[in-house]
Structure formats: structure tokens, C-alpha cells
Amino acid sequence: MTELSIFKDERKRVFLNANGADKPLKSPLSLDVLDRARDYRLGRLRAEMARQDVAGLLLYDPVNIRYAFDCSNMSIWTAHNPIRYALILANGPGIMFEFKGCEHLNDGLPGIDEIRTAIGWMFMCAGDQAGARLAPWADEISDLLRQYGGGNMRLGVDRMEPEGVHALTQRGVQILDGGQITETARAIKSADEVALMRWTIRVCEAGMARIYEHSVPGVTERELWAHLHFENARSGGEWLETKLLTCGPNTNPWYKECSDRECQPGEMISFDTDMIGPYGYCADLSRSWTCGYTPMNDTQKRLYSAARDQIDHNLALLQPGLSFAEFNAKSWRIPDAYVPYRYSLAAHGVGMADEWPVIPLHPDFDGAHGGHIEENMVICIESLIGEAGSESIKLETQVLVTPDGPQRLDQFPWEF
Template sequence: MYPPAGWSKIYDIDIERLHRYRVGRLHAEMDKRDCDALLLFDPVNIRYATGARNMQIWTMHHPARYCLVLRTNKIVLFEIGGRAHHARGLPLIDEVRVAKPWFYYYSGPGTALHVKDFAAEIADLVGVGPLGSAKKRIYVDRCDRQGGRALEDLGLVLIDEAQELMEQARSIKSEDEIAAIRLAIDVCETGIARMKAELRPGITELFLWSKLHQTNIELGGEYIETRLLTSGARTNPWHQEASQKILERCDLVSFDCDLIGPLGYGADLSGAFVCGAAPSPEQRDLYQRAYDQIMFNTDLLHVGTAFSDIIEKARYLPDEYLQWHRVAHGNGMSIGEFPAIGRRPGYAKGSIHDGRIEEGMVLCVGSFAGLRCGGEGIKLEHQLVIRANGPERLSSSLYDPDFCA
């Protein structure tokens, strides 16, 4: 759960202070909603509330562990097999218990019994109160219908709004969190430099992409959320995944790191290289369009500015270019956090996030420049923190003199 040896001093990260801040944010959001208990299954939410990680990717699709945050300040972590070593050294976990998951791989035909045992233990900890008293309100992020019904059968009021609560709590970072994000970005930018050093005709996209993964794991990071590195014509449209395509001389290579580094914090940086040659005039033009859009939109991000005003005033590429759907988005313990400032295709206009820029938000600003008619495309993105006097850049890899010479 800690940074690699010596890094906590370099980055001035106080682990206990970091955890106390996060739990304080949770309790403040619980108080706003009159929430008696917070039941979390999402491993990223569990990590935020407790600091404990365990099989993060596996438990994203197998709900085998969970935690309960009580308004009384008690935190109970339910681990696979009750493995307490995952909580060792973490200051705010009061108790580790054996998790009682009821998904089919674990419980098989015993699901009905397992889910009742799970619900009974949660109800006992929350305290349902005597008959006729006010029912306890429990917010849940991910819980299937069986689990929800079992909790409600025991007198709990289940509210499916824990993700909103968590996103709001996570949206404002402490200085310890910002230091942890700097650490993740430094790991990520080290990986970007290693990819550039390995760049040459004849290698595959996946070979190049593996260098970022290797760097992240070697330096204490955890995983990468996507597989976004493409080359040549595969760079447009964006969101194609890395493949066995062989890089050729003069290919544009573009990537989006989506990296979760040490301590579970993310670096969402995008960039581009040209394989074995200087960028062509067309590649320079794509880069400059994306870069200028990002820098213009970054300057809109000031404390108190309404998200709607940012969307209205933002710079967009001409209609002949594919348009990136976000002006900016939050980033922290996952690559996409509140807020998401922009209009996502397919969603009603009124569904965009409402709110204002706040001090302590960590945001990513990105662009994709690629013609609708085809050809190469370039994805760029950088990461920053909002200060009282404006945005402060946390990443340094956005500007590339190779494209500007």
C-alpha cells in the first residue's frame, strides 16, 4: 500500500494524513445525505475508504470483498477469507472480517443462504433499530437484486446513490493526494520516455505498449485501464486498441496511458511519436491543432467557473475533424472521475454534469485531431490541479519540440 522505498519522503506523502482526509470527505458527504452507512463493493471505492487493495482487477467483476463505513466512524473491511494482512499498517480500519460473497462462482447452489448471512451481518453492524423506529439508510454502490432484497428484508432502507456520494467526495484532493498523483505521473512519463527510446520500424504496437506496462509495474504502479496505442491509419478514428500491427517508417504513433500508479492514483496522459523520421507537415498540423485546443481550454479552468460556461466558451475543432467529446474530466483513483465537462454523444443535452470548478480538483484536458474523411489522427492530453490562482500543470510531456521544430 506504500510507495516504493524512499519515495514517500521525496514526494512528502503522509499516509495516515492522506487516509484521514479521505474518510473525512466521506463522512461529510454522508452527513449531507443523512446516510447511516456506506456499503462499498467497487474496489476503487474500497481503496479510497480503507487504503486496502486486494486483487483489484479480479474483484472489479467478482464482488468478493466489500467494506462498510458507518456514520459512527467505524470502518469494517470484509476480505476474501478474512485476510487481515491486506489491512496491515493501514490506520483507519477498525476490523477485518471474512467476506460472505454470494455470486455463483463462490456460492453455487448455496446463493440463497450466503446472501442471507451477508445481509444479517450488515444489518447487525448498522443496527436496524426496534420496531416502529426510523429505518437506517444505507447507501450502496454495486449490489445485485438478491443482495439488495436481502438487506431490505431486514429493515434497511437501500439507496443506490453511493457512487454519486463517492464521486463528490473524491473530487477534491488533499496535498497528499496531489503528491501521490505527481508520483503516478512521474512513473507514467518515465514509461513514455522508455517507449520513445524503443520506437523503431519493425516492432509491433503491442511491443511498444508493453514498455509502459513494464515501467509501471517495475516502479510500484498497479495496472493500466485501457489498451490505447495505435499507429498509422489505425490512429483514426480513435479508441482502437493496440494490435500486432508492425510499425513502419513515418507512421504516426499515438497513445493514451490511462495508468494507475503507486498508491492507486492515476496518470491520464496522451501523446504521439513519429516512427523513424521527423514529423511531416500534415502530422505537425494535427499536433498543433490538438495542442492549441488543449491550451486554450485549460485557460478556462478557474475556481468558480460554471461547467456550462466552459462548454460554451471552449475551443472546438472545425467540422471536418472528429470532435473529442470532453473539454475536461476529473482524475484521481480512476481515470475518469467527477466532473465530466462536455457533452457525450448519445446523451441528452440536459444530462451533462452541473457544477463549478473548485480548488483542489485534478483535471485532465484532452483533444483528438483527425479528419473525418480519414488519414492519421493524434490524441493529446495533460493533467493539472486547480489552484486559487488558476490551473497548475502536473504533467510535463504534452509539449513535444519534435512536432514544433
């Protein structure tokens, strides 16, 4: 493949591979960075387990398993088929219960002390034997808690079918919301995590540059979206959480998924990457530009300018110690004409996926959860601007919170 020749913005070309568009990006990070991040993440979980006084933490969510042990196996499939799980014992080992035949995928991972074969008791794989498989599963989990818990039978669980909760409860296990543990632990990033995330963002920006280069009249929304999949997959990434790329009238109202609609000259192309990339980290970035690289019309310029104002204003607020309520009180006020077409969030956490905290946009803030912006959180600042009869402008940037102010992790250019 030769390098494409119609690139209209040299600022964006730099995000493609320096060797041209024919090779995947290769991470410059050493294994030491990954090993330190693994150790830090498992330490964060164990510290939060101790703070919440649980004897064990049972994880089925593949993102939480990746965070804890850095092991990955059929993540999308296991996200809706609870067939593999991890158990971290507060005063004992970290055990990975792996899908039968896949145990070798965990070889050499430093956080895993023991590998066992998972017991799958969901109906899809167990059928009328589900109840028979449930009992030994519950016995194994409860016996491990008794062995290492010192009388503490409190177990954090991130997600569980009701049959599992009932079976463990019958065996004296007290089930708590493991999401409070995992979300709190994941919220604060180490320098090594940030380095891994920066690389995922670099790969994402190469995919965004590829979308830009192909943003010509007649291309379909799905064809454009495929370029991000392509760049992510060939550079060692995982998956895209959504399909949010639309053009022209499909951009408003927001949340339509990409379709076979062909983009027309001068229409806005707006997208939100939601990309789970290399090392399992998320690049959650949004941009908007015109099809065919035409100058924006007056309405497009006005909406885009408002979106930039919202991003810049709210970005500047991010300081350690600022409460979510204070952020809301000081946040950019969306003009009335744009309110019916607004995005629901002003900001949210991000790590291996979108994470806690979630800060609603000011019209929707009543009833939002409490908390504070903390140093070394990574926060996405969001904007969606549209009005009656217009297209929507979607912008989003990913930011590290530092004592010296917010530090953007993405560099892909705005249009102005």
C-alpha cells in the same frame, strides 16, 4: 541491462531513472504523506455521508475501497467478482470484510477499525448455496445499521447485484446511490493526495519515455504498450485501464486497442496511458509522435497544431467557480472537418481513476450534468484531432485547479 543508446530527444530522457534504464523508480515520499492522505480521504467520505444523511456506506468497487481504507487485494479480479467489501458506519466503525485467508493484508491500516471475513454469495463461488449465503450477509449488514444508525436505515451502496438489494430492502434498509457520495468526496484533493499523484505521474512519464525510446520501425503496438506496463509494475504501480496505443491508420477512428501491427517510418504513434500507478493514483496522459523520429509531414503538423490549440485554450479556462456550462460556452470550437472524428470529452476529473465530473465536447454538451470547477479538483484536458483519411493526434494533460490558475502536474514534452 545497459542504458539504451538511440534516444532521440534529450528532453524526454530526463524522465527515465537518473541511474539509467536498469532500475525501478523509488518514491521519495515519506509515510507521513500517505498517512495524512488516508486520514483526509476517509474524512471526506464521512463528511459526505453526513451531508447526504446516510447511516452507512457499503463499498464493493476496489477503487472506492482503496480510497477509503488504502487496502488493496486482487483489485482487477475483485472488480468483477464481488467477494470483498467495506462498510463505513456514520456513527460507528469502519469495517473491512476481507476475502477469506487474506485478512492479514489489512494489518496496520489506520482507517480500519475492525476486520471481518467476507461472505461471498455470488453464484460463481456459492453455486446453489447462493441463497443460503445471502441471508446471513444481509442480516449482518442490516444489524450493523440498526446498532449504529439510531433508527436511520439509509445505506449508500456503490454497486450491488439485484439479489443483494432485494435482501437488504426486505430487512428495512433503504438503498441509495453510493456513487454520489464517493464521486463527490473524491473530487477534491488534498495537498498530500496531489503529492502522491505527482509521483504516479513521474513513473508514468518514465514509461512514456521508454515508449518513445523504442518507437522505431518494425516495433509492434503491443511491444510499445508493454513498456508502460513494465515501468508501472516495477515501480509499485497497479494496472492499465485500457490498451489505447495505435499507429498509422489504426489511430483513426480512435479507440482501437493495440495490436501486433508493426509501426512504419513516419507514422504517428498515439496513445492514452490510463495508468493506475503507485499509491493507487491515476496518471491519465496522452501523447503522439512519429515512428522513427522523422519530421512530421504537413498534415501531421496541422493536426498536431490544432490539438495543441485545443489543449492550451481549454486549459486556460480552468478557474474555481466556473460552471461546466460556462466552460462549454467558452471552450475551443473544433473545426467542422474534425467533428466526425472527435473525442467525446473536453475534460474530466481524475484521482484514483477517471472520476466525476465529465464535461463533454461542445457538440455533445446538451444534456450534460451541472456543477462547477472547484479549487483542488484535478482535471484532465483532452484533445483528439483527425479528419477523413488522416491519422489521429491524441493529447491530454493532467491539471490541478488553484485560485492562481491551472497548474499542470505532468511535464512530459509536447512535440512542439
